[in-house]
Amino acid sequence: MADSASLLRAALQIAALAALPTIDVNAQSFPVKPVRFVVPFATGGASDIVARAVGIRLGEMWGQTVVIDNRAGGSGMIGTELVARAAPDGYVLLVVEPTFAITPGLFTKVPFDVQKDFAPIVQFGQAPQVLVVHPSVPVKTVKELIALAKAKPGQLNFASPGTGTTGHLGLELFKMMAKVDMVHIPYKGAGPAVADLLGGQVSVAVVSVSSAQTNIKAGRLRALGVTSAQRFSGTPEIPTIAEAALPGFDTLQWWGLVAPRGTPADVVNKIAADAGRLVASPEMRERMLALGAEPVASSPDRFAAFLREEIDKWSKLVRASGARAD
Numbered sequence: 001m002a003d004s005a006s007l008l009r010a011a012l013q014i015a016a017l018a019a020l021p022t023i024d025v026n027a028q029s030f031p032v033k034p035v036r037f038v039v040p041f042a043t044g045g046a047s048d049i050v051a052r053a054v055g056i057r058l059g060e061m062w063g064q065t066v067v068i069d070n071r072a073g074g075s076g077m078i079g080t081e082l083v084a085r086a087a088p089d090g091y092v093l094l095v096v097e098p099t100f101a102i103t104p105g106l107f108t109k110v111p112f113d114v115q116k117d118f119a120p121i122v123q124f125g126q127a128p129q130v131l132v133v134h135p136s137v138p139v140k141t142v143k144e145l146i147a148l149a150k151a152k153p154g155q156l157n158f159a160s161p162g163t164g165t166t167g168h169l170g171l172e173l174f175k176m177m178a179k180v181d182m183v184h185i186p187y188k189g190a191g192p193a194v195a196d197l198l199g200g201q202v203s204v205a206v207v208s209v210s211s212a213q214t215n216i217k218a219g220r221l222r223a224l225g226v227t228s229a230q231r232f233s234g235t236p237e238i239p240t241i242a243e244a245a246l247p248g249f250d251t252l253q254w255w256g257l258v259a260p261r262g263t264p265a266d267v268v269n270k271i272a273a274d275a276g277r278l279v280a281s282p283e284m285r286e287r288m289l290a291l292g293a294e295p296v297a298s299s300p301d302r303f304a305a306f307l308r309e310e311i312d313k314w315s316k317l318v319r320a321s322g323a324r325a326d
Helices: 004-018 046-062 074-084 098-106 142-151 166-178 190-199 209-217 265-279 282-290 300-321
Strands: 035-039 066-070 092-096 118-127 129-133 157-160 183-186 204-208 222-226 253-260
Touching: 035 046, 035 074, 046 066, 046 092, 046 118, 046 253, 046 265, 046 282, 074 092, 074 098, 074 253, 092 098, 098 166, 098 253, 098 300, 118 265, 118 300, 129 142, 129 166, 129 209, 142 222, 157 166, 157 190, 166 183, 166 204, 166 300, 190 204, 190 209, 204 209, 209 222, 253 265, 265 282, 265 300
Parallel strands: 035 066, 035 092, 157 183, 157 204
Antiparallel strands: 092 253, 118 253, 129 204, 129 222
């Protein structure tokens, strides 16, 4: 079961949705045609899977098809720019995740402004990642990993799906807070990174809980801690990195929807309210937990504030780590 803090947070978020302004007649009729969810990444990834889970059920609620449109490329910028330039009517929406907040600090040239060109709608899910090591690494706790890294500076390496991903920057945060030196080995995607981790070519990684669970249970990877501030209800036996060794450590994978700037507030509020009711349902909660995630129901204002915090947090970390993608 989820801890009391998680339940209280969810209750407050759902209550905020209930307080949304009254929706006018035009918004009540929305949508009258198919809605497109642009996912700026390839099919099969976490963002794609979660977007489909939410989109299919929202389409059923609306009596309209929700089309999942994967526009991969440019570290998410191709699909993101497409939505930034789309008509602001609510029929073309962007599925966002941490890359949306990381991009402004990571790239010197970005063809859109994440804070000015979009209208935040709703955050509908979040998931911790998990710090794992290959079984050959002689550690069983976060504290032991820190001690080993301090004893062997620059000798431990860690894999990530690529420069600027949460798997990369999460471990850069770990290095900064623990005051250790480990070598970053970037890969072109999570699949190759995990393959080399399983093969022992790299020692450490931060990966999604859902992708790691089978290998953890089989003993092919050893879990040390989850990255979120609270334990994940799907794996309550794994401590948080914060409680295990580094108080204040907190990074999350998360998903939400934004619309082009200028989308009518009533349409934005209706989508947020409908998505909030959907993810608050027991069926959707069960589905999200099976995907290694937890449902979140946030109002547009709360999601906007959350995005500002994420952009600020990741920009500071990118600067401190020296990461650069161009």
